Amino acid sequence: MENVSENTELVEVVLPGTVEPEDLQIRRGLVPAAGKGQIVVRMEATGVSFAEQQMRRGRYYDQPPFPFVPGYDLVGTVVAAGPGVATDLVGRRVAALVKVGGWASHVVLDAADAVEVPAGVAAEEAETLVVNGITAWQMLHRKARVRGGGTILVHGANGGVGTVLVQLARAAGLNVIGTASARHHDALRNMGVTPIDYRNEDIPARVRALAPGGVDAVFDHVGGRSVIDSWHLLAPGGTLVSYGSAATRDDSGSKQWPVLKILGRVWLWNALPNGRRAYFFNVWAGRALNKSGFRDRLNADLTEVFHALQRGDVTARIAARLPLTEVAEAMRLAESGTVAGKIILVPENTPSGR
Structure with a gap:
């Protein structure tokens, strides 16, 4: 086992409630120790995703009670290993999907939840593809399973998940129709x-x-009326994958209701004898029932995404790079809808850049 230096300071961002980005808090303290089966990861890159934007509003489906440290995913180097963990893991770069807790200089993880980042892949590049990449890969290859030559519709094709999804789809030989505002059309x-x-x-x-005969799959993060339209655009045998409710981001009322409505429609559509399928995708599905199987799938699929990056099938799109302590600016930028790619947060002593 290797220990973090006693002089090392923990820096983390705390979300105290439904506050404006400027009211996010910076907390400093001691770096926690790794327990049995755990590792301490020194964060090199984390990011701002739609999940944190929803959590700030108190509208993420299963977020923890306030206050808590947000941060859906991270990439960093293992600096300490607890009892029961192979010591040769120390010094390796890993990625992890954590849902919360990633906006910190040091994060304690179960060693089994860490996915090794291949040599030659930079931390910030890898970070753009953790939650976005695993979501895109599993929706495309584990849910939709469209054959080469098929046609798919991707809503928000310029977004974090959408950009990865369309690149993976093109690499698989699929035709892609993508929705986006006009300023992103040339890039698409x-x-x-x-x-x-x-x-x-x-x-x-x-x-x-x-696509007069319908599309083979639709990937819809919008929810609301959009998910109904998406279902009706499917060809016979087609698949709808819904994975969010962005249309209700600023709505008041129950944060569960938009998702529950989608789940109800999915259940109804799948009960109809029409040969089409519908899913509501949640990257955490199945974890509670089969933690080992969940971890195996996550490791295998994220490794595939990293290999796709190494092959050039997908690119790491970084919209901006800011120190962790400038998280308010990063959140504002992410919520502005004016950038393409992922907003990356790096340790506070790392110079920012765009």
């Missing part, structure tokens, strides 16, 4: 995507014109 065309302006075009009409 460069990736081989047929863009639709969701602000100014009739999406269902445009999709039907492009």
Whole structure:
């Protein structure tokens, strides 16, 4: 076992309640020790995702009670290993999906939850593909399973998950239609995507014109009316994968209700004898029932995503890079909708850049 230096300080961001980004708190303290089966990871990169934006509003489906440390995923170097953990893990770069706790200089994890990052993949590159990459990979290859030559529709094709998803789909030989605002259309065309302006075009009409027989899969993070339209755009045998309710981001009322409505529709649609399938994708599904199997899938699939990065099938799109202590600016930027790629947070002593 190797111990973190006693002079090392823990720096973490605390979300105290439903506050504005400027009211996020910086807390300092002692770096925690690794317990049995655990490791301490020195964070090198974490990120701002839609989940943290929803948590700030108190609207993430199963977020913990306030106050807590947000941060859905991270990449860093193992600096200490607890009892029962192989000591040769110390010094290795790993990635982890944690849901909360990633916005910290040091994070304690179960060693089994860490996925090794291949040599040659930088921490910030890997971070862009942890939650976004695993979500895109599993939705495309474990849920939709569209054959080469098929056509899919990706809502928010310029977003964090959408960008990875369309690149993986193109690498698999699929035709991709993607919704995005007009300023992102040139970038989408460069990736081989047929863009639709969701602000100014009739999406269902445009999709039907492009794919008269329907599409083989739709990936919908919007929710609300969009998920109903998405279902009706499927070809026979097609698959709808819903994975969010962005349309209700600023709504008041129960944070569970938008998701429960989608789950109800999914149940109803799957009961119909029409040959189509619908899923509500949750990256954590199955963990409680089979933790070992969940970890094996996560490790295998995230490793595949990293290999896709090494092959050039996907690119690491970093929109901005800011120190952890400038998290308020990072959150504002992420919520502005003006950037493409992931907002990366790095340790506070690392110079920022865009």
